[in-house]
Amino acid sequence: MSTAVLVREAPRIETERLVLRHWRKDDLRPWLEVMQRPETNRFLGSAAITPEDLWRRLSAAVGSWSLMGFGGWAVTHRDSDQVIGNVGFFNAWRDLEPVFGEDPEMGWIFSPDVQGHGYAMEAGRAALGWAQESLAPTAMWAIIAPGNEPSIRLARKLGFEPVHETTYHDEPTLVLRRPAWG
Secondary structure, eight states: OOBSSOOSSOOOEEOSSEEEEOOOGGGHHHHHHHHTSHHHHTTSOSSOOOHHHHHHHHHHHHHHHHHHSOOEEEEEETTOOOEEEEEEEEOOOOSOSSOOTTSOEEEEEEOGGGTTSSHHHHHHHHHHHHHHHHBOSOOEEEEEOTTOHHHHHHHHHTTOEEEEEEEETTEEEEEEEEOOOO
């Protein structure tokens, strides 16, 4: 998988209701409050996220842009700079089958306060639109807890199809794939 041009930070994308922007240091504390809520992390593994873990995730989302040519965005309302979610592409080099290789993995997390309003779909479509304009055609992957029906429905609407069920970090995990565009 190759990219046209490596970028240093997430490009700003505006949709009808949202802004997808680069993560900033001052996003850590407010996003941590969202990520520590049980309803946010119930499908993200058994342990609550710590400030250290979240800082590493945000650093990876930011650093991935210069390493891989893709990464993660903070998602805000157009009329507010408050982070309501995240969406993006990454490579976690997960130890699971099938092997993703250098194909991007796509992920999203949104605050429970805004779920059910179509924001994840809007942000996901915007991110995929950027990928199709900026990256060479490539398959994409996603992993989702089998009980996370809203996320599975979103993945399907974004073009992902289940290909395998496995165990990852002692948790049942559904592996989904979106074929390369072209």
